[in-house]
Amino acid sequence: MQTVGQQLIITAIPxxxxxxxxxxxxxxxxxKENAQYVAILGVTISLVFSxxxxxxxxxxxxxxxxxIEFSVNWIxxxxxxxxxxxxxxxxxxxxxxVVVCFVSLMIQLYxxxxxxxxxxxxxxxxxxxxxxxxxxxxVLAPNFIELYVFWELVGLCSYLLVGHWYxxxxxxxxxxxxxxxxRIGDAALFVGIxxxxxxxxxxxxxxxxxxxxxxxxxxxxxxxxxxxxxxGAVGKSAQFPLHVWLPDAMEGPTPVxxxxxxxxxxxAGVYLVARTYDIFVQSPTAMLVVAYIxxxxxxxxxTMALVKKDIKRVIAYSTVSQLxxxxxxxxxxxxxAGFFHLYNHAFFKALLFLCAGSIIYAMDSYNLFDMGxxxxxxxxxxxTMLIAGLSLSxxxxxxxxxSKDAIIAAAYEEHYYLLFGMALLTVFLTAFYIFRAIFxxxxxxxxxxxxxxxxxSPGIMTGPMMLLAFFAVVSGWVGIPEGFGxxxxxxxxxxxxxxxxxxxxxxxxxxxxxxxxGGISFIAALLGIGxxxxxxxxxxxxxxxxxxxxxxxxxxxxxxxxxxxxxGATFVRFAMWLGRATRRFDRNVIGGLVSxxxxxxxxxxxxxxxxxxxxxxxYALFILLSVLIIGVIVGAQYAVLVVxxxxxxxxxxxxVGTRL
Amino acid sequence: xxxxxxxxTGMTLVSALGVVVSRNVVHSALFMSGSFLGIAGFYVxxxxxxxxxxxxLIYVGAVTVLMLFGIMFTQRPQARRYRTIINRQFWAGLCxxxxxxxxxxxxLSAEDWxxxxxxxxxxxxxxxGRDLLGVSSGSEIFVLLFEVASVLLLVxxxxxxxxxxxxxxxxxxxxxxx
Amino acid sequence: MPPRVxxxxxxxxxxxxxxxxxxVGALMFAIxxxxxLIRRNAVVVFMCVELMINAxxxxxxxxxxxxxxxxxxxxxxxxxxxxxxxAEIAVGLxxxxxxxxxxxxxxxxxxTSMRG
Numbered sequence: 001m002q003t004v005g006q007q008l009i010i011t012a013i014p015x016x017x018x019x020x021x022x023x024x025x026x027x028x029x030x031x032k033e034n035a036q037y038v039a040i041l042g043v044t045i046s047l048v049f050s051x052x053x054x055x056x057x058x059x060x061x062x063x064x065x066x067x068i069e070f071s072v073n074w075i076x077x078x079x080x081x082x083x084x085x086x087x088x089x090x091x092x093x094x095x096x097x098v099v100v101c102f103v104s105l106m107i108q109l110y111x112x113x114x115x116x117x118x119x120x121x122x123x124x125x126x127x128x129x130x131x132x133x134x135x136x137x138x139v140l141a142p143n144f145i146e147l148y149v150f151w152e153l154v155g156l157c158s159y160l161l162v163g164h165w166y167x168x169x170x171x172x173x174x175x176x177x178x179x180x181x182x183r184i185g186d187a188a189l190f191v192g193i194x195x196x197x198x199x200x201x202x203x204x205x206x207x208x209x210x211x212x213x214x215x216x217x218x219x220x221x222x223x224x225x226x227x228x229x230x231x232g233a234v235g236k237s238a239q240f241p242l243h244v245w246l247p248d249a250m251e252g253p254t255p256v257x258x259x260x261x262x263x264x265x266x267x268a269g270v271y272l273v274a275r276t277y278d279i280f281v282q283s284p285t286a287m288l289v290v291a292y293i294x295x296x297x298x299x300x301x302x303t304m305a306l307v308k309k310d311i312k313r314v315i316a317y318s319t320v321s322q323l324x325x326x327x328x329x330x331x332x333x334x335x336x337a338g339f340f341h342l343y344n345h346a347f348f349k350a351l352l353f354l355c356a357g358s359i360i361y362a363m364d365s366y367n368l369f370d371m372g373x374x375x376x377x378x379x380x381x382x383x384t385m386l387i388a389g390l391s392l393s394x395x396x397x398x399x400x401x402x403s404k405d406a407i408i409a410a411a412y413e414e415h416y417y418l419l420f421g422m423a424l425l426t427v428f429l430t431a432f433y434i435f436r437a438i439f440x441x442x443x444x445x446x447x448x449x450x451x452x453x454x455x456x457s458p459g460i461m462t463g464p465m466m467l468l469a470f471f472a473v474v475s476g477w478v479g480i481p482e483g484f485g486x487x488x489x490x491x492x493x494x495x496x497x498x499x500x501x502x503x504x505x506x507x508x509x510x511x512x513x514x515x516x517x518g519g520i521s522f523i524a525a526l527l528g529i530g531x532x533x534x535x536x537x538x539x540x541x542x543x544x545x546x547x548x549x550x551x552x553x554x555x556x557x558x559x560x561x562x563x564x565x566x567x568g569a570t571f572v573r574f575a576m577w578l579g580r581a582t583r584r585f586d587r588n589v590i591g592g593l594v595s596x597x598x599x600x601x602x603x604x605x606x607x608x609x610x611x612x613x614x615x616x617x618x619y620a621l622f623i624l625l626s627v628l629i630i631g632v633i634v635g636a637q638y639a640v641l642v643v644x645x646x647x648x649x650x651x652x653x654x655x656v657g658t659r660l
Numbered sequence: 661x662x663x664x665x666x667x668x669t670g671m672t673l674v675s676a677l678g679v680v681v682s683r684n685v686v687h688s689a690l691f692m693s694g695s696f697l698g699i700a701g702f703y704v705x706x707x708x709x710x711x712x713x714x715x716x717l718i719y720v721g722a723v724t725v726l727m728l729f730g731i732m733f734t735q736r737p738q739a740r741r742y743r744t745i746i747n748r749q750f751w752a753g754l755c756x757x758x759x760x761x762x763x764x765x766x767x768l769s770a771e772d773w774x775x776x777x778x779x780x781x782x783x784x785x786x787x788x789g790r791d792l793l794g795v796s797s798g799s800e801i802f803v804l805l806f807e808v809a810s811v812l813l814l815v816x817x818x819x820x821x822x823x824x825x826x827x828x829x830x831x832x833x834x835x836x837x838x
Numbered sequence: 839m840p841p842r843v844x845x846x847x848x849x850x851x852x853x854x855x856x857x858x859x860x861x862v863g864a865l866m867f868a869i870x871x872x873x874x875l876i877r878r879n880a881v882v883v884f885m886c887v888e889l890m891i892n893a894x895x896x897x898x899x900x901x902x903x904x905x906x907x908x909x910x911x912x913x914x915x916x917x918x919x920x921x922x923x924x925a926e927i928a929v930g931l932x933x934x935x936x937x938x939x940x941x942x943x944x945x946x947x948x949x950t951s952m953r954g
Contacts, residue, residue, distance in 0.1 A: 614953030617883075617946055621749055621875050624756045631763050648759045665854040669862050676866050676889050680873035685882060692885045695866075699892050702859065706903040708913045718920055723888065723927055730881045730931040734944045746876050747947045753875030761868025768860040773904070778853050781903040782913055792914040802914045809921040816925035820932035 006056075007070055010087055013049045013097060014136035016042045017104075021130040028122025035122035036112040039129050043108055046136070047101035054094040058495060067091075071142060083203060088142035091496040092274055092339060096139045099346045100264050104132045106350065106464035107259040113460045114255055114357055124164060128259070131157035135264050139271065143204040144193040147272070151189070151236070154265050155182050161260060162252035174251040181245040185235015185269075192228035195221070209278035209501070219283075226279060226286040229272065230293075237269030237323045240297040244563050246320055250312040254357030257312060262319050262353050263346035270326045270342050277335055277498055281506040291331025295411075295419045298324030300561065302429035306436075307547075307557045310366045311356045314437050318392065319349055321426060328423065329407040332414050333508040335498040337406035340479050343492075344399040348391040348472040352434075354465050355385035359441060361461065362454040368440040370451060375442040377454045380462045382442045384469040389438050391472045393431035393525040399476030401522065406481070409517040427521050431528025439536040481513040625649075664705060672698030683739045685731050693724040707781030710788045859900035866893035880934045880944045884927065891923045 020042035024035050031038065055061045057068060071086020089097070108128060115124055134153035141147035156179075163175030197203050199221070200211035212222055233239070238246035249261055260266070273280060273290065280286055298321045305317035322345050329338025358381045359374065360366060375382040387398070394404035404427065411420040446452045456462065479492030498508060535543040547554050559565065611622075632645045675698060678691030696719040703712035739745045782788040791799050793806060866889060873886030895916045902912020938944050 612953060614950030615747075615947050616949075617747060617749060617875055621752060621756060624760055624871060624875070628756060628759050628763060631760075631767075635763075635767060645759060645763060648755060648762075651755055661851055661853050663850050665858060669858075672862065673865060673869065676869040676873075679882070679885050679889060680869060680877065685879060688882050688885055692888065695889060696892065699896055702862075702896055703899055705854070706859070706899050708899055708903070708916075711899065711913050711916055714917060714920060718924060719888075719892070723924065726927055726931060727881060727885060730884075730934060733935055734881060734938045736879070736944065745878055745882075747878050750876050753872050757868045757872035757875065760871060761865055764864035764867065765861045768864060769857040773856050776856055776904040776906070778856075778903050780906060781899070788913055788917075791911055792917060799911055799914065802911070802918070805918055809918050812925050813921060816928045820928040823929065824932040824935045 007087075009049050010053055010068060010070075010089065010140075013046050013053065013101075014133045014140060016046050016049075017129040017133035017136065021126045021133060024122050024126035024129065028126060031122050033116070033121060035125045036108065039108050039125040040105065040112075042129060043101060043105045043132060046132070047098070047105055050094075050097040050101045050136075053089055054098050057089055057091060057094045069142065083145045084143065085146055086142045087140045088205075089140065092271075093139050095339075095343055095496060096267075096271060097136060099343055100132065100135050100139065103263040103346055103350050103468075104128070104135075104259060106354075106468055107255045110258075110354055110357070110461050110464045111253075111255040113458045114361055115253060120164065124161075124253070127157055127160045127164075128256075131161065131260065131265070135268070138268055142206075143202075144196065144208070145203045147275075148186075148190065148193060151232075151268065151272075152186065154268060155179060155186065155236070158182075158249070158260050158265055161256040162249045164252055164256065168251065171251040174245075174248040178245040178249045181242050182235040185232045185242055188228045188235070189232025189272075192225045192232065195225045195228070205276055205278070209276075209282075212279055212282050213501075222279075223283040223285045226276075226283050227289055229276060230280075230286060230290055233269030233272045233327075234293065235269070236272075237266045237327070238320050239269070239293055239324060239327060240300060241563070243297060243301065243320050244560070244567060247313050247316045247560070250310070250316050254312065254353055254360060257316070258350045258353035258357070261316065262349035266319060266323055267326075267342050267346065270323060270330065270338065273327070273330050274335060274339055277330070277502050280330075281333075281498075281502045284506075287331050287333070287506070289331070291328050291416065291419060294324045294327025294329075294331055295422045296324070297321065298328060298426045299422045299429075300324075302426045302433065303557055304560050305433040306429065307554055309368050311359065311368050311371075311437055311441065312353070312366055314368075314433055315349070315352050315356060318352070318430065318434065321430065322349065322392075325404065325407055325423070325426070328419060329410065332407070332410045332416065332419070333506050334407060334410040335502065335508070336479075336493045336496055337403060337410055339496055340476075340492055341400075341403035341407060344391070344403045344472075344475050347468055347475050348388040348400060351384060351388040351465060351468040351472055352392065354461070354468065355381050355388065358457040358461055358465065359454075361457050363450040365448070365450060368437060370448045371441040372444045372447040372451050373442070374446070374451060374454055378442075378456045380456055380466065384462075384465045385438055385442070387469045388472050389434045391476075392434050393528065394427055394521055395431075395525050395529075396518070396522050397477075398473055399471075401518075402476035402479055402481075405518045405521050406479075408521050409514055412517055413514075424521065424524055427524040428528045431525040432532050435529045435532035436536055439532055443537050444540070661705065664701070668698050668701045668705070671695075672702070683742065683745055685736070685738075686728070689724060689727045689731060692727065693720045696720045696724070707779060707783050708788070710782065710785045856900060856904045860897055863893045863897035863900070866890075866896070878945045878947055880937075880946050881931070883946060884930055884934070888923065888927070891919065895919055 017039075020039050023038060024031065028035055052061065053068065057066070067088060067090035069086065069088050071084040074083050074085040076082040108125065111124070111128070115121055118124060131154060134150045134157060138147055138150035138154060141150060159175045159179040162178050163171050165171045166175075193203060196208050196217075199217045200208050202208060202211070211217065217225065231242075235242045246261055246266070250257055252260075280290070301317045301320035301324060305314050305321065308314045308317065322341070326338045326342050326345070329335075329341060356366075358378065359371065362374075362378060362381075363371065365371070391398040391400040394400045408420065408423045408427070411417075411423050446454075479490055481490050481493075493510075497503075498506075502508065535546070556562065611618075628645070629649065632649070672695050675691045675695035679688045679695065682688045682691060696715060700712040700715040700720070703709070703715055782791060790796060792802050795803075870886045870889030870893060873889065874883055877883050877886065898912050898916050898919070902916070905912075934944060937949065941949065943949070
């Protein structure tokens with residue numbers, strides 16, 4: 001990055017939304033509904049700059065072709081080291097920048113109509129922009145500390161946005177739950193960062209990776225630290241066992257769910273693993289942990305999504321499941337495949353949420369069993385949701401197929417057959433639950449009055465949806481592998497790939513496209529769609545009988561495998577008890593001490609007040625008594641006198657005491 | 661001389677006790693003047709007859725009369741019981757006073773004064789006058805002090821008049837017109 | 839004169855020791871102090887204060903007589919003390935009268951408005 005102009009452009013990418021945040025916070029009350037225009041302007045410019053950055057790194061803009069790097073010294077501790085703040089954009093970051101800016105722009109356009117009439121309209125846009133700025137900053141970070149700063153900011157924005165409608169107690173609780181659960185991950189991440197800093201002396205990703213290679217961190221310590229960092233990713237990306245916050249976070253407005261809990265914030269965990277891949281690959285154990293947790297989460301969340309009545313919850317569990325896929329891909333060494341899935345997922349998942357939001361806007365209800373027959377009344381929503389569902393299920397030739405298939409193929413070809421089986425089963429379940437939702441909502445007859453009256457959403461909402469639908473189809477086409485027989489290159493793999501070091505250390509091999517595996521996953525998806533069709537369109541009564549026959553299984557899945565209950569009975573109860581004990585301690589001991597000082601002073605004052613009797617002769621008595629005492633002390637060489645006078649004084653004291 | 665000493669001691673101390681324990685205020689005043697007379701006698705024994713004269717004139721003469729005037733203006737019926745004249749500090753006061761008195765007496769008599777002889781007092785008035793108002797070495801300061809004392813007496817007179825002035829409409833003079 | 843009578847006369851006409859006067863002064867001071875502490879009538883308290891002043895005066899004059907290098911100045915000092923005591927009585931009794939006028943009492947322990 002040579003010229004100052006180019007550096008300014010790159011710096012403006014996260015700074016502009018931050019400025020919009022400040023402006024909206026200060027003038028939001030004046031702007032009211034016009035806040036959206038300010039916000040959209042800011043994000044559009046950021047998007048343009050991000051595209052510029054992408055083209056620069058790809059080499060299309062002259063002078064580029066290499067990753068962008070520059071930084072300034074932020075905290076300089078002299079001998080203790082220094083923490084720079086900077087920018088590092090390689091292929092991974094460039095793609096992520098564009099994705100974040102684009103999805104954010106779509107969401108902000110959509111929110112103009114969805115949040116119309118909201119009491120805190122400008123504040124909503126302000127925090128949305130703060131979130132965008134933080135996410136962009138996170139993507140740009142070249143070292144752990146800067147990443148952590150923006151990581152925390154992103155978590156804060158999530159809290160604020162989930163609790164946007166804080167008049168609802170469920171929203172408040174959900175916001176706190178989101179924050180607290182991710183906090184566990186954040187704490188682990190911070191410990192990991194500190195260990196890295198302590199052992200290697202630096203927090204930059206490149207430095208730590210090099211230091212780890214040179215043996216600054218021993219084998220098991222490295223594994224532990226990397227797993228700690230991964231726990232941070234687990235928290236943020238809602239993987240098992242910290243997945244419990246994401247379904248509850250659906251209490252927030254739907255555009256928020258689309259932006260934060262589908263496309264960007266939850267992707268931060270995956271992004272972190274990808275960013276620090278050079279460190280991860282040095283610990284095969286950690287990679288295994290990543291892969292298995294990813295795979296297990298994918299399967300687990302898919303099962304939980306099977307029985308949900310709330311359309312947003314279905315999509316939320318789907319997000320958890322797909323993030324599991326991405327982690328699985330990264331853990332297996334398919335860096336490109338994992339990130340490719342993240343990139344595709346951003347589009348179709350955001351689109352799914354926006355469609356759900358469109359239904360809610362029209363019908364004011366989340367419940368799938370309130371809907372029905374909406375395809376006649378809301379055709380655009382139906383079409384876009386259908387496209388998104390097909391992409392999610394991994395149906396050829398939609399975008400999701402290419403990335404999902406790459407991961408499944410990698411699982412098979414790396415000989416992780418258990419993970420392969422889990423992934424394949426998850427494909428089947430994914431197709432089933434998403435089409436269950438689509439069929440329940442759009443086919444058949446309307447089940448309630450609002451469903452009968454529903455109307456298509458305004459253009460500003462359907463516009464972004466259609467644009468996202470377009471991308472949900474074609475976004476995968478930049479990564480079609482060579483072996484497919486089309487005259488297109490696999491642009492994505494060329495652009496986003498692990499470093500040479502990672503490839504050699506972990507033994508990552510490129511796999512040619514396998515028709516067999518692709519066919520297997522495609523068939524699994526079609527089977528899932530077919531089952532959903534059978535149960536919900538052709539013979540709906542079958543669903544009812546199945547549900548009652550396996551009611552215990554139904555409840556188990558519906559309650560999220562009883563994770564919430566488990567956590568509630570153990571950690572939450574303990575934390576509440578601790579809180580109550582602390583409050584009691586604070587009130588009684590510390591408060592008692594403080595007010596005790598006051599009471600003591602009052603008491604002493606009260607005692608001393610009795611000396612001030614107002615009678616001169618009392619005072620004269622005290623004076624003479626004091627003179628006597630001083631005289632005794634001074635004349636202590638007259639020993640006999642002393643003894644006698646002490647006796648006298650004692651008697652006097654009693655006399656004074658009783659007569660006063 | 662010792663006889664005189666003991667006689668005067670008894671007179672003085674008994675009168676002092678009388679001041680304190682007498683139920684009639686006027687009796688207290690008279691006991692007080694008796695005590696002053698005893699002191700005057702001591703002054704004579706201590707070779708300061710001029711001072712004895714001053715003592716009798718001022719104390720027995722003026723101060724006693726002043727006290728009697730004070731009693732007259734603040735008349736109270738004679739107390740029947742000791743409770744009326746003694747406050748609650750009887751025993752405490754006794755202990756403290758006895759302590760102070762005993763302490764002083766013991767310290768003063770246990771101190772070694774080194775075989776002194778009496779006889780340094782000013783036997784003649786002229787000697788007293790020279791000490792008080794003269795310019796011999798060591799006594800120059802007393803002229804100043806004498807003058808200051810005069811001013812003090814003037815201030816005291818004026819102050820006494822001001823304090824005890826009768827103000828219109830106050831207390832028992834509430835019906836007096838200016 | 840028989841020697842024992844002579845002895846008696848000598849004994850009776852000897853000068854008292856210094857300590858004698860001092861002890862008398864101390865005792866008179868103590869009695870006056872006791873009176874100050876226990877009498878309720880303000881005028882009687884004054885009288886007791888006078889007793890204390892006179893006791894101190896007695897001690898002063900005793901020292902003046904017995905100490906060789908005092909030069910007899912103690913007596914001058916005593917004169918000034920008398921003057922000051924007189925002034926004090928004048929003002930003090932004026933105050934007692936003023937208080938009596940407003941509060942109709944000369945009992946010292948009934949004047950406690952400075953309590954607390």
